[in-house]
Amino acid sequence: MLARRLDDEALAELEGTPAGGAGAEVTPRAPLTLDERKERLRARLNAVKGKMGEAHFNKLARFIDEAENDDQTRSMHQTLEFYEPRRRRRGEEPPPGPPRPDDVPEPLPPPPRPPRPDASDAIPPPPPSWESRLDIKKFKRVRDIGPGGRWAGGFGTPRRFFYVHPDAPRNPDGSQRRFTEEEYQELIRQAGESSPDEPTVGRLHRGEAPRDPFEINKREYIGIRPKSLREIAANERDQKFFGEFMANLIPGESADLFARAMQDGDLTERERKIVLYAQYEYTKRLSQWEKMSANITGKHVEQAMKRYPGLEAAVRLNDSTGNNFAITTKVWKEELMHIAMRKDAGDFNEVYESQMKLAKLHETRRFKNWDGDVSALCKRAHVDSRDYDAVFNMKTMRGRGETSKWLKLNLQKDLTGFAKITGALGLTRFKVHRTMKEANRLERKKQERWLSPTSWTLRDVNKHEGTLARVMALTIGEPEKLRALTKAAMRNEEMQIERDAGPRTRAGTNAEYATAARGELSQAQLQQTFNRAAKPAAWNTWSTAQREDWRDNSWDPPELHHEGEERRVGMWAQIFSAFKNWLFNDQKKKLSVA
């Protein structure tokens, strides 16, 4: 993608037009000469001089002097970018936007440091070197009692605090140096630690993450034997989801980490810790998901539809009671796995707990009795037990009246002969009365009471079913899922959703190499791909020149772009991409547009 962006910009410069296309209203720039490009590169190199050793700086400067073409200058820009993101991570001010390769701003002087709100003039600003060496854990928070004393300002006046450190240099008068809250937070941020005021035990007690998010707390992983990377790589599903999990865990850095791990195994100690944490957490979430998905059936989908009628429109596109909602169940299980792979497992844990508790509650004697009573009642009323909620509306007087009338009509409609006579004489009325009495009893059971354990069970079942239905409705009801479900139903195909699946996996890349080795870009095969491609509606009315223009500038077949190709890692893979793009752009110009 980057290479494509750079190509666009280079083309735009050569033509003297903006890279955003004809519609973009940007002042056209004159194309830069090689010398001008080199000048800009030198300015950019000087700006990051302090970030590298002298020998390396000299080497880069020599490369700039010896650069012979645009590709080499672009490459140098990419190299220099290496220094800038790291600088941002260390907490310095980020640049105003992504630097364009040939539009490098002059380095600005550092902004003046704002005066500290309560620092007196007597305290000289300390040099940053000793500040950064202070041990964060030794800071002490002290209440700032002003000249008016502890109670100055009256009741409700907010308290003010400052921080002191035993190792910080003292003021000229011998008093301890005071750090404001802002200075203290800034030092913590620079050290990359959380506040020492928050003890780990307290954070865990509140259900929050421990201080180091990648610290492995063995108590959380009792019974978990983490999968090795080799095991993960051997399984396609594991590879896909582990990649997704890593991408969510450290957004923007996982591709780099994977590339280094794959090429030379060059990982820092912290990165190794992150990978180990990911292995533990992935294995735990996977085992939870497996346990949970074994219990998910079409019944859950039906319950969710009852609670969220809007969901029915999405579900009924693909499923019916006949197939026990198999497609939606499958989609839901896969969605749960994606939810499990998020960095924050809050939603997943909620669903997991509800599902597990629900499974237990369904096994209780009280729930089974209730379920049996409902089935018997529905049998008596000649309705399916799944329609219980729709038939029996026992909450209001009006609802009860309507239910009674409906039951009477429902019982009478099937009567013939002698039964019809006895029904008219009062038997139907008697049956309706018995059914209504039983329905009232069940309704009373449902109402929560202090001394009714059955009502507690039903309340819990209702709560957990509600949680599952809510998450299901929210997940399946997302616009892109609805679009995918509709498309799959109309085409009678498998549902496909595009998602960011993390760094490219080895198996995926190898499959793409194998396809390429079979002559994917040969003239004959490319012509076939072109003939099959979906053309614009007005294709038949276009002239040859128009068609050729579309072929050369717009046609970009998705068949040639394998899933996640922009996340390729490693130099060989990037050379492969560059080769492929070059070959495709050259070969397609020779295709027939007839």
Next chain:
Amino acid sequence: MTLSVEQSAAVYEKYARLLAEGKEDEAGKYIGEQLPNLPEDLRNKIIALMLNQSLIDEARELETIHGIQEAGLAAAEKLEELKKNLKEDK
């Protein structure tokens, strides 16, 4: 001798086959051998990628060395401080 597009396509396919078989070293060697014969614009692209990668590798190495040196300096400073404290105690 510059290769034609068809010949370049054959190089591409062989390169992909070697990568698919997991022979990355061999693939790198092969592309290195064919590099002088490839069309100029493609050659420039590949050289730029190789140069970029080698520079990043070198920068990373230098940064590691720099980190080790810093850690060493900090340790030396601590030792000095300890020495000084010991002398003062005596």
